[in-house]
Amino acid sequence: MHSRETSTQASDLPKIGQPATRALAQAGYVRLEQLTQVTAGELLKLHGVGPRAVRILTEALQEKGWSFARE
Numbered sequence: 413m414h415s416r417e418t419s420t421q422a423s424d425l426p427k428i429g430q431p432a433t434r435a436l437a438q439a440g441y442v443r444l445e446q447l448t449q450v451t452a453g454e455l456l457k458l459h460g461v462g463p464r465a466v467r468i469l470t471e472a473l474q475e476k477g478w479s480f481a482r483e
Contacts, residue, residue, distance in 0.1 A: 426472045432458035444472055452480045 423442045425433065435458040441447060445457070447469060455461050455469070473479055 426468050428468050430456075430466040432462070432465035435460035444469075444476065445478070447473060448478050449479060450481055451483050453483055455480075 423433075423437075424444050425436065425442070426444075428436075436442070436455070439458055441450070452466050452470065452472065455466055456463070
């Protein structure tokens, strides 16, 4: 049984669903700021990350004045 603490360790990502959260964590993305180094298209290629998750992440980035890397 995995501890919930390990999956949310120091993460500031918004609630995007467990499959998308796991996919991002497995790819090494646990902080919102890290997503400024990747394109939305690259995230959509991750199994578990869909358009809804990318939309939520886009909104969270915009709230901080950030965005995904350019395509």
